[in-house]
Amino acid sequence: MKPWPAVCPSNCSVRPLAPSPAQLAAWLQSQHTELSTFTHCNLAPSGRGAAPLIQHPASKHAYVAHHQRTEVTRVLGCHSCCRIDMFSKGTKRKFSDDGDEISDESLAGAQVSSSYSLQRQSLLDMSLIKLQLCHMLVEPNLCRSVLIANTVRQIQEEMTHDGTWQVVTETFCGGSQSPSERLVATEVLCRSREQDAEPKLFSVLSYEGCREEEVVTDETLCSVSVSDTASDVCLSESARHCWERDEFVEVDRDDEACESSRLGPGDDDDDDDNDDDEVDEEEESSRVDPKTMGQVFGTFEIKNSAPGPDSALEELFSDVDASYYDLDTMLTGIQSAPKMGPYDLLDSLAPSHGPPSIGSPSNCRSDLNELDHIMEIIVGS
Amino acid sequence: IQAHCASGCVTNDHFPCLADLFFPADIISTVEFNYSGELLATGDKGGRVVIFQREQESKNRPLSRGEYNVYSTFQSHEPEFDYLKSLEIEEKINKIRWLPQQNAAHFLLSTNDKTIKLWKISERDKRAEGYNLKDEDGRLRDPFRITTLRVPVLMPMDLMVEASPRRIFANAHTYHINSISVNSDHETYLSADDLRINLWHLEITDRSFNIVDIKPANMEELTEVITAAECHPHQCNVFVYSSSKGTIRLCDMRAAALCDRHSKFFEEPEDPSSRSFFSEIISSISDVKFSHSGRYMMTRDYLSVKVWDLNMENRPVETYQVHEYLRSKLCSLYENDCIFDKFECCWNGSDSAIMTGSYNNFFRMFDRNTRRDITLEASRENSKPRAMLKPRKVCTGGKRKKDEISVDSLDFNKKILHTAWHPKENVIAVAATNNLYIFQDKIN
Numbered sequence: 001m002k003p004w005p006a007v008c009p010s011n012c013s014v015r016p017l018a019p020s021p022a023q024l025a026a027w028l029q030s031q032h033t034e035l036s037t038f039t040h041c042n043l044a045p046s047g048r049g050a051a052p053l054i055q056h057p058a059s060k061h062a063y064v065a066h067h068q069r070t071e072v073t074r075v076l077g078c079h080s081c082c083r084i085d086m087f088s089k090g091t092k093r094k095f096s097d098d099g100d101e102i103s104d105e106s107l108a109g110a111q112v113s114s115s116y117s118l119q120r121q122s123l124l125d126m127s128l129i130k131l132q133l134c135h136m137l138v139e140p141n142l143c144r145s146v147l148i149a150n151t152v153r154q155i156q157e158e159m160t161h162d163g164t165w166q167v168v169t170e171t172f173c174g175g176s177q178s179p180s181e182r183l184v185a186t187e188v189l190c191r192s193r194e195q196d197a198e199p200k201l202f203s204v205l206s207y208e209g210c211r212e213e214e215v216v217t218d219e220t221l222c223s224v225s226v227s228d229t230a231s232d233v234c235l236s237e238s239a240r241h242c243w244e245r246d247e248f249v250e251v252d253r254d255d256e257a258c259e260s261s262r263l264g265p266g267d268d269d270d271d272d273d274n275d276d277d278e279v280d281e282e283e284e285s286s287r288v289d290p291k292t293m294g295q296v297f298g299t300f301e302i303k304n305s306a307p308g309p310d311s312a313l314e315e316l317f318s319d320v321d322a323s324y325y326d327l328d329t330m331l332t333g334i335q336s337a338p339k340m341g342p343y344d345l346l347d348s349l350a351p352s353h354g355p356p357s358i359g360s361p362s363n364c365r366s367d368l369n370e371l372d373h374i375m376e377i378i379v380g381s
Numbered sequence: 382i383q384a385h386c387a388s389g390c391v392t393n394d395h396f397p398c399l400a401d402l403f404f405p406a407d408i409i410s411t412v413e414f415n416y417s418g419e420l421l422a423t424g425d426k427g428g429r430v431v432i433f434q435r436e437q438e439s440k441n442r443p444l445s446r447g448e449y450n451v452y453s454t455f456q457s458h459e460p461e462f463d464y465l466k467s468l469e470i471e472e473k474i475n476k477i478r479w480l481p482q483q484n485a486a487h488f489l490l491s492t493n494d495k496t497i498k499l500w501k502i503s504e505r506d507k508r509a510e511g512y513n514l515k516d517e518d519g520r521l522r523d524p525f526r527i528t529t530l531r532v533p534v535l536m537p538m539d540l541m542v543e544a545s546p547r548r549i550f551a552n553a554h555t556y557h558i559n560s561i562s563v564n565s566d567h568e569t570y571l572s573a574d575d576l577r578i579n580l581w582h583l584e585i586t587d588r589s590f591n592i593v594d595i596k597p598a599n600m601e602e603l604t605e606v607i608t609a610a611e612c613h614p615h616q617c618n619v620f621v622y623s624s625s626k627g628t629i630r631l632c633d634m635r636a637a638a639l640c641d642r643h644s645k646f647f648e649e650p651e652d653p654s655s656r657s658f659f660s661e662i663i664s665s666i667s668d669v670k671f672s673h674s675g676r677y678m679m680t681r682d683y684l685s686v687k688v689w690d691l692n693m694e695n696r697p698v699e700t701y702q703v704h705e706y707l708r709s710k711l712c713s714l715y716e717n718d719c720i721f722d723k724f725e726c727c728w729n730g731s732d733s734a735i736m737t738g739s740y741n742n743f744f745r746m747f748d749r750n751t752r753r754d755i756t757l758e759a760s761r762e763n764s765k766p767r768a769m770l771k772p773r774k775v776c777t778g779g780k781r782k783k784d785e786i787s788v789d790s791l792d793f794n795k796k797i798l799h800t801a802w803h804p805k806e807n808v809i810a811v812a813a814t815n816n817l818y819i820f821q822d823k824i825n
Binding site for chain 2: 144151
């Protein structure tokens with residue numbers, strides 16, 4: 001079985017090819033995967049063909065999209081560059097040692113709740129992409145942006161309640177980006193061209209990630225009750241820029257302004273706050289949330305106090321079935337890594353965990369270096 | 382209901398014609414009958430307005446009574462570029478509203494995202510001949526050669542319909558205009574964008590009054606936008622506007638200059654059992670229309686149409702499900718952006734029936750008295766001229782009957798967002814992407 005012939009952007013031609021949703025679905029199906037129901041529906045994107053995700057890798061306007069594409073191609077098994085060994089291959093969790101103590105009920109509950117969490121996470125990712133990819137030429141539809149932002153807020157509130165929000169923020173805070181790169185990310189948020197094919201691709205992937213769980217249908221996500229919290233979460237400065245375009249020109253080029261807008265309360269506060277944060281505390285949420293929301297919107301913001309890049313990246317991919325994307329696995333048809341079980345997922349979502357054992361830390365670093373390399377090219381530093 | 386195609390083709394039993402080719406600029410973006418129903422205006426994505434006129438009944442051609450033919454076509458808006466923001470301003474016509482007819486000419490307001498224009502459509506069937514200073518072909522005559530004076534005479538000519546812009550109301554909206562509505566005083570009208578509503582006088586183009594402003598001081602706190610607005614049909618001081626959170630506010634312009642505080646607030650309490658991440662999005666109101674009587678108003682959200690009594694704010698008096706079978710598909714519809722589609726709705730002349738569009742070129746009509754509803758399809762294959770329209774049904778689960786369509790085979794690219802109902806008769810206009818269908822109810 002050949003790997004999907006996606007061209008990886010890190011060493012490649014200008015326009016990486018995005019497989020059409022139908023092609024991707026067919027490929028996944030050939031892997032004996034259960035597809036989530038929406039891929040069976042005749043829901044074609046509105047009118048446009050599968051346009052390439054980015055116009056030019058050197059264009060910093062497309063950086064965010066570029067990065068997303070990087071993840072996707074890697075995950076799809078493009079082996080000419082980035083290896084995926086960094087995915088946790090059977091991270092041995094303490095949980096499994098205590099497996100005897102776990103009852104069947106909590107196992108079933110864990111499965112359902114973790115599939116819900118996955119769904120919620122994929123919805124969050126989808127929403128963020130929708131927000132980031134605005135039309136380049138025509139002003140984006142404000143109503144649509146507001147509705148998507150409100151959805152993101154809802155998810156964030158619920159995740160903050162669950163205590164899973166901290167994990168999300170940490171995953172986005174790996175690497176060694178410099179402040180100037182945060183600036184790039186902000187600019188991208190309001191300038192990238194919207195590509196209809198991309199969100200579909202991404203979400204197919206997300207659904208694919210829950211292979212070990214129940215195949216989640218739309219119904220699961222649609223009928224879930226959302227916690228009714230009343231906090232007023234503020235969006236970050238970067239999101240604001242999408243709407244206040246008359247102010248955009250000035251702030252965008254002003255490094256200092258952007259820097260100061262993110263220098264909020266000390267970085268160390270955020271981790272602890274999110275755990276214990278009572279969302280009803282207006283003060284706290286307004287202090288904490290803009291930064292965390294900003295971290296989500298500005299994908300490459302860094303926190304100085306972030307744990308080492310390895311664990312962050314490990315968390316980023318820990319909820320994905322690693323064995324699936326291993327190229328060797330696909331070629332030989334042998335599952336070399338143990339499948340992700342429900343306990344693994346639970347553990348990855350837990351706010352605190354011990355230092356995970358990573359199969360190949362060197363590959364993590366090489367991937368980070370490649371990321372830095374790409375960043376340097378784009379930013380031109 | 383008999384059907385005939387008004388997009389230029391008489392019948393669909395022919396070779397593919399120009400109308401079959403798909404031009405994105407031809408996507409119809411608004412449909413509106415005038416006050417008498419004699420004229421039907423459509424606006425499209427390319428900034429053009431096409432006006433259809435109903436044929437008069439004549440003994441020679443009894444069957445042609447009631448057919449709509451193209452009356453006038455003109456380019457209303459052109460694409461523009463906002464140099465300050467480096468953004469394109471689309472020429473797409475968002476709304477057309479007719480003014481009540483006061484003389485032989487017809488007037489309508491058409492708007493794109495930023496600019497509203499008042500157009501005068503007038504007929505010319507006479508021409509003056511016998512000028513003194515110029516020849517019949519328009520060349521100037523040498524004044525020294527003129528020896529006698531004559532009075533020009535009006536001679537008949539072929540009918541010519543001219544459209545000329547009489548007023549241009551520009552630079553009053555920072556955000557995208559979504560609604561315009563002519564007031565019952567016939568002197569003023571309102572225009573609404575995402576965050577503000579302005580009141581204009583039809584004669585004054587350089588000034589407008591801002592009557593609603595929901596823009597927060599800090600844009601980070603923005604959570605709600607205006608989605609539609611309309612003037613009351615009889616009370617010139619009353620108007621309503623709907624929001625993306627599913628609420629409607631009725632305002633009285635006599636109360637204050639800035640109507641930020643509503644007089645009435647309409648909101649249906651949410652059903653906690655059906656709450657999901659998409660609850661807010663599907664509650665966003667895409668259209669609001671007063672009934673002709675002025676007693677009721679109708680709102681369209683993603684899955685339903687609701688009729689409200691203006692005297693009761695806490696819940697609608699009637700709710701009609703348009704395509705409830707989509708509730709389980711909301712995630713997919715969110716992903717492909719269909720969940721943000723803005724469907725319109727309309728009343729019939731007597732307020733006894735309402736109509737709205739759906740996907741797969743389906744549109745739905747609800748009879749408020751009998752509580753019956755019907756689903757019809759606007760497509761060439763299924764509607765021959767003079768043929769009855771067949772009711773359609775969507776199969777929601779289980780065994781699919783013979784003529785039913787399953788939810789999964791619905792075409793979500795074929796959406797009917799814009800419909801209009803003749804103000805007096807049972808004639809409806811349905812815009813299906815780039816085709817306009819006109820259906821009539823023939824009872825004889």
